[in-house]
Amino acid sequence: MACCTDALSLENLEQTIVSGFGSLESQQDFRTPEFEEFNGKPDSLYFNDGQRRIDFVLVYEDESRKETNKKGSNEKQRRKRQAYESNLICDGLQLEATRSLVDDKLVFVKVHAPWEVLCTYAEIMHIKLPLKPNDLKTRSSAFDNFNWFTKLLQVDESIIKPEQEFFTAPFEKNRMNDFYIQDRDTFFNPATRSRIVYFILSRIMYQVRDNVKKFGINKLVSSGIYKAAFPLHDCNFSSPSEDLSCPNERYLLYREWAHPRSIYKKQPLDLIRKYYGEKIGIYFAWLGYYTQMLLLAAIVGVACFLYGYFTQNNCTWSKEVCDPDIGGQIIMCPQCDKECPFWSLNVTCESSKKLCIFDSFGTLVFAVFMGVWVTLFLEFWKRRQAELEYEWDTVELQQEEQARPEYEARCTHVVINEITQEEERVPFTTWGKCIRVTLCASAVFFWILLIIASVIGIIVYRLSVFVIFSVNLRKISNGTDPIQKYVTPQMATSITASLISFIIIMILNTIYEKVAIMITNFELPRTQTDYENSLTMKMFLFQFVNYYSSCFYIAFFKGKFVGYPGDPVYWLGKYRNEECDPGGCLFELTTQLIIIMGGKAIWNNIQEVLLPWVMNVFGRCHTVSGAEKIIPRWEQDYHLQPMGKLGLFYEYLEMIIQFGFVTLFVASFPLAPLLALVNNILEIRVDAWKLTTQYRRMVPEKAQDIGAWQPIMQGIAILAVVTNAMIIAFTSDMIPRLVYYWSFSIPPYGDHRDYTMEGYINISLSIFNTADFKSRVKESPYAGSKYDTCRYRDFRYPPGHQQEYKHNIYYWHVIAAKLAFIIVMEHIIYSVKFFISYAIPDVSKSTKSKIKREKYLTQKLLHENHLKDMTKNIGVIAEKMIGAAVENSLRPKSD
Numbered sequence: 001m002a003c004c005t006d007a008l009s010l011e012n013l014e015q016t017i018v019s020g021f022g023s024l025e026s027q028q029d030f031r032t033p034e035f036e037e038f039n040g041k042p043d044s045l046y047f048n049d050g051q052r053r054i055d056f057v058l059v060y061e062d063e064s065r066k067e068t069n070k071k072g073s074n075e076k077q078r079r080k081r082q083a084y085e086s087n088l089i090c091d092g093l094q095l096e097a098t099r100s101l102v103d104d105k106l107v108f109v110k111v112h113a114p115w116e117v118l119c120t121y122a123e124i125m126h127i128k129l130p131l132k133p134n135d136l137k138t139r140s141s142a143f144d145n146f147n148w149f150t151k152l153l154q155v156d157e158s159i160i161k162p163e164q165e166f167f168t169a170p171f172e173k174n175r176m177n178d179f180y181i182q183d184r185d186t187f188f189n190p191a192t193r194s195r196i197v198y199f200i201l202s203r204i205m206y207q208v209r210d211n212v213k214k215f216g217i218n219k220l221v222s223s224g225i226y227k228a229a230f231p232l233h234d235c236n237f238s239s240p241s242e243d244l245s246c247p248n249e250r251y252l253l254y255r256e257w258a259h260p261r262s263i264y265k266k267q268p269l270d271l272i273r274k275y276y277g278e279k280i281g282i283y284f285a286w287l288g289y290y291t292q293m294l295l296l297a298a299i300v301g302v303a304c305f306l307y308g309y310f311t312q313n314n315c316t317w318s319k320e321v322c323d324p325d326i327g328g329q330i331i332m333c334p335q336c337d338k339e340c341p342f343w344s345l346n347v348t349c350e351s352s353k354k355l356c357i358f359d360s361f362g363t364l365v366f367a368v369f370m371g372v373w374v375t376l377f378l379e380f381w382k383r384r385q386a387e388l389e390y391e392w393d394t395v396e397l398q399q400e401e402q403a404r405p406e407y408e409a410r411c412t413h414v415v416i417n418e419i420t421q422e423e424e425r426v427p428f429t430t431w432g433k434c435i436r437v438t439l440c441a442s443a444v445f446f447w448i449l450l451i452i453a454s455v456i457g458i459i460v461y462r463l464s465v466f467v468i469f470s471v472n473l474r475k476i477s478n479g480t481d482p483i484q485k486y487v488t489p490q491m492a493t494s495i496t497a498s499l500i501s502f503i504i505i506m507i508l509n510t511i512y513e514k515v516a517i518m519i520t521n522f523e524l525p526r527t528q529t530d531y532e533n534s535l536t537m538k539m540f541l542f543q544f545v546n547y548y549s550s551c552f553y554i555a556f557f558k559g560k561f562v563g564y565p566g567d568p569v570y571w572l573g574k575y576r577n578e579e580c581d582p583g584g585c586l587f588e589l590t591t592q593l594i595i596i597m598g599g600k601a602i603w604n605n606i607q608e609v610l611l612p613w614v615m616n617v618f619g620r621c622h623t624v625s626g627a628e629k630i631i632p633r634w635e636q637d638y639h640l641q642p643m644g645k646l647g648l649f650y651e652y653l654e655m656i657i658q659f660g661f662v663t664l665f666v667a668s669f670p671l672a673p674l675l676a677l678v679n680n681i682l683e684i685r686v687d688a689w690k691l692t693t694q695y696r697r698m699v700p701e702k703a704q705d706i707g708a709w710q711p712i713m714q715g716i717a718i719l720a721v722v723t724n725a726m727i728i729a730f731t732s733d734m735i736p737r738l739v740y741y742w743s744f745s746i747p748p749y750g751d752h753r754d755y756t757m758e759g760y761i762n763i764s765l766s767i768f769n770t771a772d773f774k775s776r777v778k779e780s781p782y783a784g785s786k787y788d789t790c791r792y793r794d795f796r797y798p799p800g801h802q803q804e805y806k807h808n809i810y811y812w813h814v815i816a817a818k819l820a821f822i823i824v825m826e827h828i829i830y831s832v833k834f835f836i837s838y839a840i841p842d843v844s845k846s847t848k849s850k851i852k853r854e855k856y857l858t859q860k861l862l863h864e865n866h867l868k869d870m871t872k873n874i875g876v877i878a879e880k881m882i883g884a885a886v887e888n889s890l891r892p893k894s895d
Contacts, residue, residue: 042632043241045232047096047110053185055197056111057634058217059228065105077225084206084220085109091200092117101631106227108634113197118188121196122171128393129187130166130180131861134854155256155268163270167858168393178862191277191700194231198699201229203405216405228642230696232633234275237693249275250692258688263681267688269388276691277700278392282385283648284684286706287655289384291680293377297662297673300369304362304670315356316757317737322349326761333565333768333790335579336466342787345761355587358668359732367667367724371829372836374663374717378710379840385705386843390851394704407526427524440519444538447512448545454504455549462497463575469493498595505546512542513646528701532649533708539653540712547596547657551665554589555723555731564805565792566772580793586732589668597661597672601679604654608686612641612694640696647698651687652709655680659713663720667727721833725825729818736764736795736814743813763810765791769799 045054060081063074085095093111100106113121122129166180181187188196198217205215220226235241237254253271256262267288273281312318321327327346334340389395410427428436469492516538525531559580563569569577580588616639658679662672691698729735740760767789789799795811797803 041243042630042636043235043243043246045234045243045246045633047094047112052094052096052112052114053190053193054110054232054634055113055190055193056201056229056231057637058109058111058201058226059638060107060109060226061105062099062107077223080206081220081225084204084225087204087206088200091204092120093197093200098632098634100635102635106635106638108632108638110634111197111201113193113200115184117200118193118196119171119173119176121199122188122192123173125196125199126170127192127196128168129171131169131178131858132167132180134165134167153264153266155265160252160256160268160271163274167854167861169858169862175862189274190231190234191274194697195277195700195702198231203408228638228696230637230642231699233637233697235633236636250697253688254692258685258692260685263685267684270391273392275700276698277702278394279648279701279703280691280698281392282388282703282706283651284687285384285388286381287680287684287687289381290377290655290659291677291684293373293380294662294673294677294680297370297373298677300373301366301666301670301673304360304366305357307362308357308360308670311360312353312356315353317760318349318352318356320758320761321345321352330761330765331787331790332765333770333792337568337576337774342790345765345791351587358590358670359586359734361734363667363670363732364728364734366670367728368825368829370663370666370673371721371724372832374720375833375836376840378713378717379837379842382710382842383840383844383847386847389704390847390854394702395851403526404528404531406521407524410524436523440523443515443519444541447508447515447542451508451542451545451549454508455501455545455553458497458501458504458550459553459578460571460575461500462493463571463578465496466493466578501550509543509546513539516542517646529703529707535646536649536652536708536712539649540656540708543653543657544660548660548664551589551592551596554585554592555665555668555727558588559585559793560730564766564794564796565768565790566774566805568774586668586727589665589727589731593661593665593669593672597658597675597679601658601675605679605682605686608690612690615641616694637696641694643691643695643698647695652706655683656709656712656716660716663716664723665727666720667724668731717833721826721829722822725822728825729822733764735818735821739810739814739817740764764793764795766794766796767798768792768805772799772805 044050046052047054063078088111089095093113096110096112098108098110100108169178171179179187201217203215204217205213206220207214217226217229221229233250235243235246235248235250237250237258240246240248240251249271253268253275256265257268257272267284269281269285269288272284324346327349328344330345332343332345334342407427413426413429415426415429516535519538520531520535523534525534558578561569562577562579571577658676662676666672737757737760740763741755741757768791769789770787795808795814796805797808799805
């Protein structure tokens with residue numbers, strides 16, 4: 001049987017396996033692992049011989065011990081698994097099988113990669129490995145000037161020791177002597193070993209029939225042939241290992257990172273990266289940096305909130321609303337056609353006071369500040385990310401990334417590479433790619449339209465049931481104040497609409513998640529990074545519409561197109577457009593943000609803590625009490641929850657959605673950064689607790705940056721300037737009040753002779769003659785009331801005027817002021833943003849110098865080693881030539 005350990009390319013590896021095995025039916029003598037008894041060491045990370053390290057664990061259920069009648073299906077699964085394990089052995093991996101101590105149907109196959117296999121695949125994967133110790137790297141921080149303070153927040157270096165830094169280069173077997181190999185057992189750290197083994201497991205075939213290749217551990221797990229596949233944690237999280245050679249990194253991470261008592265400390269990012277890989281490390285580095293920057297935004301937001309809170313008593317227009325002689329004498333028009341009564345303006349007294357807190361000059365200042373803050377955050381994060389790329393040695397990662405096995409399996413078309421002018425295989429032609437992209441884009445667009453349709457359905461629901469609740473609640477209450485006060489038609493409509501919207505969102509989320517994965521799989525991206533970026537864009541577009549649609553509706557549509565009482569605007573000719581609540585649309589938007597941000601944060605944290613814990617308890621319910629001390633490490637880890645391919649994706653998505661709430665609608669809620677800050681402080685530790693205690697160890701993955709989330713945040717930052725400017729201009733009453741305040745000398749705006757807000761309420765409410773109601777309103781029992789006129793929120797001419805009920809000059813002045821404000825605010829903030837982006841380079845000068853210096857020294861080191869080898873070889877050759885010449889000179893000449 002052919003063995004492929006020495007193959008240096010995936011193509012050679014694939015050909016060897018195909019020629020060696022063919023189809024399942026043609027192969028009978030499978031090479032399978034021998035069963036071994038457990039040696040009784042629960043923390044052991046080695047085979048029973050105590051020498052070979054366990055790099056991966058495969059778990060399956062023994063078909064011969066299953067209580068099922070599906071013998072044919074079980075036999076097929078067994079043969080596929082045997083073919084797969086035989087291929088693994090052929091490829092050089094070493095396997096050892098052990099039965100479970102708790103459930104004898106479970107079999108754990110331990111996988112070990114010998115030195116030769118590790119070296120072969122390290123070269124194939126272009127893994128960078130140490131050449132010599134590096135004394136150039138110095139850890140940098142954005143807070144180096146505050147070392148006297150940050151020292152209290154640092155992790156104790158006597159507990160978590162700093163990692164030694166090295167010059168690195170892509171590994172090559174023929175230059176093995178150039179690398180810093182002091183001990184073969186530790187040259188490849190556990191994370192690298194697991195990554196290499198997973199690379200092999202993902203590319204080993206188990207069946208080839210009719211030229212259709214089936215391969216990879218992921219397909220075997222998803223089809224149930226294997227129940228799980230994972231690398232091992234190095235010890236128990238709550239106590240160090242009894243094995244003195246164990247680094248106890250999981251225990252250190254729990255103690256210094258995930259434990260609640262470490263909530264004030266900085267994250268041990270280097271240890272996180274070493275244990276879980278760069279992909280997990282860059283996520284926590286980004287989340288930590290985002291949380292640090294939120295501290296500044298939260299301080300400014302709280303200051304603006306306190307400014308509004310302490311100045312609310314000086315709010316003149318609110319005083320007029322609450323004044324019985326002013327607001328109490330103003331009768332407002334009904335808000336629906338039937339069954340809605342006239343109401344007094346002073347019933348909005350409390351909401352107007354609360355509105356003064358958020359609709360103040362401080363909110364304008366904070367909106368401008370946040371436009372600058374988000375740019376500073378993104379630019380400084382780019383610099384921090386560049387520093388991590390250097391420190392974690394991922395600067396040239398994109399050149400190392402291999403194609404996904406699913407992509408390689410579909411490469412059947414031969415094309416000429418435009419750069420190398422050589423033949424290469426691709427999965428489809430250019431036209432085929434265009435067709436796939438078109439179909440995928442159409443599918444995404446269809447689902448976006450479906451979400452928009454559901455939002456429109458919710459709006460129609462709100463419009464239609466408002467009248468129903470107005471009638472039924474009045475019949476139930478019979479005019480009693482308590483029920484009318486706490487269960488109003490507006491409240492009942494909002495609560496039921498929110499519940500229905502939540503149910504629809506969750507259903508569509510569940511469906512679209514699977515659809516997005518199917519669409520991305522159909523797209524067939526080449527690398528794992530391309531795959532994740534494509535999936536990220538699809539999911540975010542969907543979530544953007546899902547989560548923000550209600551806020552956009554309240555901010556920019558609700559109450560904007562309602563007409564006036566004599567000619568209201570109807571949806572579909574039937575449903576009267578919804579007006580803002582008595583407190584105004586800005587306060588309703590604030591309430592919506594509080595509910596969504598607060599409720600989402602609380603629910604997510606409860607779900608992330610309770611769900612994995614309950615699942616793990618349920619999974620261990622069959623184990624004997626106290627058995628964790630005697631069962632082996634691989635069985636303990638099997639009872640933990642799998643993280644899943646999209647586990648980290650949802651963590652990013654949760655934070656990016658929060659980032660959108662913090663930036664897009666912050667003009668209506670200055671405390672949003674504070675809520676986000678508190679949530680993120682808990683989120684970091686909750687995520688750390690999940691990873692270290694409740695989840696299996698993930699396969700370490702390389703990552704250079706946060707991927708597609710970076711351009712998504714940049715897009716949100718640009719859109720946030722527009723949304724906040726429009727919230728201030730169109731959702732709040734700030735611009736109309738400013739126009740009134742600065743236009744005291746213009747007669748249409750009143751008779752005030754100084755800069756004051758007195759009389760604003762009277763000028764902002766238009767007059768309507770109740771005799772001009774339409775027929776459907778006249779059917780209301782309130783239509784024939786004692787009121788001859790009523791007021792409504794708009795700027796229109798009064799009845800009897802030559803242009804009655806048309807917009808007056810004040811309305812057009814306000815519109816002009818709003819548009820001017822938007823243009824000026826956007827240009828100012830965008831100018832500042834672009835200046836900051838230009839002034840702050842993505843990579844600091846010191847980091848650029850370090851990268852160039854390290855690259856130069858690495859090349860010099862490799863060149864010097866190469867020269868030494870050449871000199872040594874030349875010396876040996878010269879000695880042989882001199883020896884031969886001397887020997888020839890001493891040899892007697894023949895006649």
